[in-house]
Amino acid sequence: PNKSTIIFIHGFRTTGKTTVSKALARKLSWAFHDMDKEIEERAGMSIDALTQQGTSWQAFRQMEHELLAELLQEKNIVVSTGGGMAGNTIIKAGTEKSFGELNAQLLTQTLNAFSLTLDADERIIRQRIRISEMRKEGSVRPILDEEKARQVAEQLKKINDPQKQKEVLVHAIVESNMQLYKIRKPLYAKVSDYIFDTGKLSVKEVVERVTTLIKK
DSSP states (O other): TTTEEEEEEEOOTTTTTHHHHHHHHHHHHEEEEEEEHHHHHEEEEEEHHTTTTOOOHHHHHHHHHHHHHTTOSSSSSEEEOOOTTOOOBBOTSSSBBBBHHHHHHHHHTTTTTEEEEEOOOOHHHHHOOOOOOOOSOOOOOOSSSSHHHHHHHHHTTOOHHHHHHHHHHHHHHHHHHHHHHHHHHOOOOOOOHEEETTTSSOOHHHHHHHHHHHHH
16 A cells, blocks of 8 residues: 555544544644535534435445545545445436445555444444443434334324433444444455454554554
8 A cells, every 4th residue: 555645534423533533644744534524514403404314325425426526635644434335226317336346346446445344243332332322312323214204203103202202212223333333344455455343443543553554
C-alpha cells in the first residue's frame, strides 16, 4: 500500500471507526471525514429521517455514492465510512448493480487509497450495540432491513408502555444488526488491505500499526 494518500476505515457499528479515524488523522496531520455525518449535513436531516426510519434507503445510498466519488479526488484524508458503504444491496436506479458493489469497485480501483477494516468478536459487537441503543433518549438508529423496519413499527403500535416499546425496538435493532454483520463481514474483507480486532487492540495500537504500514 505505498503512496497511500487516502485511508478508508470500514467496519460494523461499534467497532471504533470514528475514534480510530480521528486518532489516525491527528497522528498523520491529515483531514478527517465522517461520511454519515457529512451526508446528514448535506441532507439537512438525520439518517433516520432521510431513510424514513429505515424503510427507504435509495436517497441515502445515492448521496453516499456521490460523496465517495468526491472524497476519492482528495489527498491526505482519513475517512470513517458508513457501515454499509461497501456492503449494501440497494440497487442503483437504472443499473443492475448495488451501491455496495459500485462503491467497492471505486475503492479497489483507486491506487492511492488504503482500506482497512475494524472488527471485534460478535459477542462484543452485540453487547456494544445494545448498550449504545438503551442509553439513547428518544430516537434510536434505523433498522437496516426495510421489511423488518415496517414489521417492528406495526408491533410497537400495540404496546402502550414506553419502556417496553424501547426494549422491543432495541432487541429488533440488535438482531437485525447482527444478521447484517454476518453478511457484511466478508464484504469488508474484500475491499480491505488489513483487518484489525478492536476487541484485542487499543486505539493507539491500531493507529501505530496503520501508520507503519502506510509509510512502508
